[in-house]
Amino acid sequence: MGIIQLQNVSKQYGDKIILRDLNLDIDTGSFVAISGESGAGKSTLLNIIGGLEQPTSGRIIIDGKNVAELNAKERVNFYRHTVGIIFQGSYLQPQLTLLENITLPGIFAGINKKERTAKAEQLAITLGIDEQLKSLPKKVSGGQAGRACIARALLLDPKIILADEPTSNLDETNARVVLDVLNKIRRQFGVTVIVASHDKTVFEFTTEVITIINGAAQTEQR
Numbered sequence: 122m123g124i125i126q127l128q129n130v131s132k133q134y135g136d137k138i139i140l141r142d143l144n145l146d147i148d149t150g151s152f153v154a155i156s157g158e159s160g161a162g163k164s165t166l167l168n169i170i171g172g173l174e175q176p177t178s179g180r181i182i183i184d185g186k187n188v189a190e191l192n193a194k195e196r197v198n199f200y201r202h203t204v205g206i207i208f209q210g211s212y213l214q215p216q217l218t219l220l221e222n223i224t225l226p227g228i229f230a231g232i233n234k235k236e237r238t239a240k241a242e243q244l245a246i247t248l249g250i251d252e253q254l255k256s257l258p259k260k261v262s263g264g265q266a267g268r269a270c271i272a273r274a275l276l277l278d279p280k281i282i283l284a285d286e287p288t289s290n291l292d293e294t295n296a297r298v299v300l301d302v303l304n305k306i307r308r309q310f311g312v313t314v315i316v317a318s319h320d321k322t323v324f325e326f327t328t329e330v331i332t333i334i335n336g337a338a339q340t341e342q343r
């Protein structure tokens with residue numbers, strides 16, 4: 122049994138069916154691409170896995186936990202420590218340094234300053250942005266900003282990283298930098314990485330591709 126299971130998951134907006142009776146079992150430590158045309162439902166699926174949207178029906182089990190059984194408080198805590206999210210067009214707060222941006226989730230989770238700073242510095246070294254920690258986002262390259270978003274998502278040691286179109290604002294070189302880093306942290310920490318993307322470069326890195334067509338998912342192991 123993998124880290125994420127979707128059982129008979131459907132999603133509708135009004136009477137429009139976006140996802141139709143999906144059954145997925147995602148292996149721990151895999152690098153998964155969710156692909157499909159624009160509007161196919163990639164972001165919707167990613168958001169359902171990340172707890173940002175509710176399915177219309179079906180069951181979601183993450184790290185052995187049926188997430189529907191969590192109360193509101195448990196839910197916030199569970200997702201905060203289990204899933205790190207890199208949002209579409211992931212924005213760093215422009216008025217904060219990279220270090221301040223990366224440590225932000227630690228503030229919300231009540232981690233003390235010394236501990237969250239130490240964790241951010243350690244991640245920055247792993248991701249090769251330790252020299253940029255004192256810089257504001259506008260002073261660093263797109264690839265470095267992308268890595269800072271990854272560091273921020275990793276701050277609370279999640280088991281799963283979700284990224285929506287993480288390469289969409291990057292040229293191919295910086296796209297590869299970001300994907301290399303995601304792959305590196307996957308191998309180093311055993312994190313499961315799920316990327317929604319239609320960028321061909323992504324497929325060079327993935328162990329599994331889930332393609333959404335007409336609301337159904339086709340899975341291809343690679």
Ligand SMILES: Nc1ncnc2c1ncn2[C@@H]1O[C@H](COP(=O)(O)OP(=O)(O)O)[C@@H](O)[C@H]1O
Nearest residue numbers: 134139157158159160161162163164165166317
């Ligand atoms: N909050 C919403 N309300 C109504 N329709 C939505 C909402 N979010 C997404 N959709 C629709 O669901 C479909 C899938 O969207 P999305 O998951 O964003 O696709 P993708 O990420 O593959 O481009 C689209 O037709 C979109 O217009």
Ligand SMILES: [Mg+2]
Nearest residue numbers: 163164165317
């Ligand atoms: Mg999308």
